[in-house]
Amino acid sequence: MRQTPFLAGIRLPDATLSVYDNHIVRTLSSMREQYQDRRACDALLRDNDPVLYQVYELRRPELPGEMYFGLSVVHPGKVGDEYYMTKGHFHTVRDTAEVYHCLQGEGVMVMETSEGEWAVEELRPGRVLYVPPLWAHRSVNTSAVEDLVTLFIYPANAGHDYGTIERQGMRKLVVERQAKPVIIDNPRWHLEKVD
Numbered sequence: 001m002r003q004t005p006f007l008a009g010i011r012l013p014d015a016t017l018s019v020y021d022n023h024i025v026r027t028l029s030s031m032r033e034q035y036q037d038r039r040a041c042d043a044l045l046r047d048n049d050p051v052l053y054q055v056y057e058l059r060r061p062e063l064p065g066e067m068y069f070g071l072s073v074v075h076p077g078k079v080g081d082e083y084y085m086t087k088g089h090f091h092t093v094r095d096t097a098e099v100y101h102c103l104q105g106e107g108v109m110v111m112e113t114s115e116g117e118w119a120v121e122e123l124r125p126g127r128v129l130y131v132p133p134l135w136a137h138r139s140v141n142t143s144a145v146e147d148l149v150t151l152f153i154y155p156a157n158a159g160h161d162y163g164t165i166e167r168q169g170m171r172k173l174v175v176e177r178q179a180k181p182v183i184i185d186n187p188r189w190h191l192e193k194v195d
């Protein structure tokens with residue numbers, strides 16, 4: 001592991017990072033439960049298992065003071081009328097924030113707290129989004145043709161809690177209506193009791 005300063009190069013539009021040591025490829029079968037339209041999901045899965053998004057990151061020691069960074073690349077596509085999106089997560093260490101810099105494409109970041117607050121921000125090239133501590137986050141690609149490419153930076157000790165979102169999805173869904181992205185309520189969502 002590098003313990004001296006180092007550079008990494010980002011190349012667009014193919015969205016490559018010159019150095020990385022972790023490459024995550026997430027396909028539809030691993031997110032089957034997250035899409036509203038089960039029938040559309042199963043129909044897609046009968047043909048193949050499309051890649052929804054990929055993450056390239058540099059591993060660091062998971063210690064306070066260290067940072068993780070890398071590229072998140074969400075491909076264009078839909079399952080029924082719901083756009084391709086990331087799984088979405090809270091950070092296990094809840095008081096850790098994250099910065100996203102949009103480099104390419106069009107999309108939104110869907111965010112929520114466990115108290116039921118929610119926010120959706122549009123991602124466009126050049127925009128920088130600050131996701132504060134305690135906010136779960138999911139990126140959604142709303143373009144029909146282009147990858148949504150973001151650079152993310154977050155504390156290396158943050159960890160990922162996927163379980164909470166896996167149980168019932170996020171409070172808001174992003175779907176296409178008359179060729180435009182629209183935010184709607186997720187019918188499966190309810191405020192979970194925190195013990």
Ligand code: F6R
Nearest residue numbers: 055072086087088089098152154
């Ligand atoms: C890290 C982070 C991003 C996401 C990536 C994929 O804390 O927010 O690197 O991990 O955009 O999304 P998930 O992890 O939700 O599958």
Ligand code: ZN
Nearest residue numbers: 091098137154
């Ligand atoms: Zn995160």
